[in-house]
Amino acid sequence: MLGGNRLVVHRVDLRSWRIRLDDNPSLSAAYIDALRAEYVGLWRRRMIGGTWVIAEGAVYDMFDEQRHVVDELPPMRRYWVAIDYGTANQFSAILYGLGANDRLYAVNEWRPNSWATHRQMTDAQLSRAVSAWLDEQQVVPEWTFIDPSATSFSTQLWTDRHPVVALANNEVLDGIHSVSTALGSGLLRVHHSCRGLLDELPGYAWPEEATALGEYKPIRCHDHSCDGLRYVIHSTAHVWRQVSDVLKDSG
Structure with missing residues (x-):
């Protein structure tokens, strides 16, 4: 003082x-x-x-670091990318894979640190950076799922001939249910390198006041990687739901 x-x-x-x-x-x-x-x-x-x-009010209260976080990855059979777009807000791109063991994995994450660089990236710069990141991973994803509201960035990705761009299924509650199913069944794992996602998952919560009124909308803060997780898991539910019940009892 x-x-x-x-x-x-x-x-x-x-x-x-x-x-x-x-x-x-x-x-x-x-x-x-x-x-x-x-x-x-x-x-x-x-x-x-x-x-x-945070436990009470946590959206994914079944998330357990000891169970869901891994240091090693199996060979992957399929790859997808989920992007939560932001310029002033945090931008998050996460590579997901379906392993040879039929589990889903968050494989790697790219999040530009605009706070450290003191500058915002344009759509064209973000598109080039995502492509360079995927080149480093030596991966060509089958689909890139992006928030339907991110029209300018979707257009930029299409212009740059990015691998198939799809508007994600953005039904919030249904998407949360899909992610909860994947986590609860033991289907979904997160590689330890995905620090943004791992930092967000424990604090992704329902607001107490809104929940008391019967309104179920997660707190809109530090949720960008969680949104991307919801995009890809819900949009590919037809691929993985057939194996989730089999894995539920195997842990």
């Missing part, structure tokens, strides 16, 4: 503790095992692991 002409800095002594369920000596092993079996995803991290993360 300012004191006269002097800048006075006050040190704040903060400490944090993380108490896990196992740390409670009054609970029996049988009771702890029962709770472990009950909670999954974000609720498990919060109630069992003692990590303070």
Whole structure:
């Protein structure tokens, strides 16, 4: 704070503790095992692991880093790209693949950092950058799914002869249901390099006030990679739904 002409800095002594369920000596092993079996995803991290993360109101409360995040990828049989377009807002492009093991994977992600460079990219620059990123991955996707409202960027991609551009199915609740099905069945995995998506997933939540009124629209903040996830998973549901039930019990 300012004191006269002097800048006075006050040190704040903060400490944090993380108490896990196992740390409670009054609970029996049988009771702890029962709770472990009950909670999954974000609720498990919060109630069992003692990590303070958003759980109540989380859209994908079944998301579990230990289960859904992988360090290695199998050979891929098919590839798709999902793009959530933004110039002033965050731009997100994610490469998805259908593995030889019939699971879906978020393979790699490209997000320009306009805050660091202090400049916005034009549609033409973004299109060239996406093409260069795909060249680095040595991948030609079957489809590129993009938000239907991003008409100027779709036109730029078509002009640049980008691999087949399709307007994504942007039904929000139906798309969220498709992603929830893919996560809950164990069908969907995310490679650890997709940092933008992994940073967004735990905080993707329903607004409490709107939900109380029966309005189910996720909070529109830090959701760009999550939107892209919804585009590609819902738009390709006809491809993967036939295997999701088989994988549900295999974990």
